[in-house]
Amino acid sequence: MKLPRHSAATTGFTLLEVMIALVIVATALMALLSLGNRSIEVHDRLQKTTRATMLAQYKMAEFETSGLPEEIASESFAAPFEEYRWYFTVAETPLPSIMEVKVIVAWGNEHNNEAVDLTSFMLR
Numbered sequence: 737m738k739l740p741r742h743s744a745a746t747t748g749f750t751l752l753e754v755m756i757a758l759v760i761v762a763t764a765l766m767a768l769l770s771l772g773n774r775s776i777e778v779h780d781r782l783q784k785t786t787r788a789t790m791l792a793q794y795k796m797a798e799f800e801t802s803g804l805p806e807e808i809a810s811e812s813f814a815a816p817f818e819e820y821r822w823y824f825t826v827a828e829t830p831l832p833s834i835m836e837v838k839v840i841v842a843w844g845n846e847h848n849n850e851a852v853d854l855t856s857f858m859l860r
Contacts (some may be wrong), residue, residue: 785852788820788841792854795822795839800858804837819843833860 749757791813810823820843827836834857842851 763828774783784843784850787817788843789854791817791820791822792832792841794850794855794856795824796837798836799837800837800856801825804858820828829857 786851804824804826808824808826810821812818812821820841822839824840825838826840829836836855837858838853838855840851840853844850
């Protein structure tokens with residue numbers, strides 16, 4: 737009895753097919769890795785923005801309870817938030833007994849506009 741013979745063309749993958757499959761898998765893995773890195777960057781940015789917002793709320797509550805400082809200056813927060821700096825502005829409103837107070841908390845490079853501002857109205 738004679739066994740059927742399989743030709744080389746019908747058994748397994750050719751080297752070219754394996755190379756194409758590897759290129760497709762490598763491309764997909766690179767896309768997933770870059771997506772992971774982008775996700776980490778976005779999470780870091782959101783975390784810093786949230787922290788800056790909470791620091792601005794803290795500073796505004798401090799102004800509302802103890803009053804505004806005499807001079808307008810930029811200062812850094814105490815540890816562990818020393819990378820954040822704050823300053824405030826005061827503006828007139830149409831009502832003479834009310835003023836607009838804006839607290840700005842910034843971090844990182846000033847040229848990248850990394851800052852959060854919080855506006856409130858206070859009695860004089």
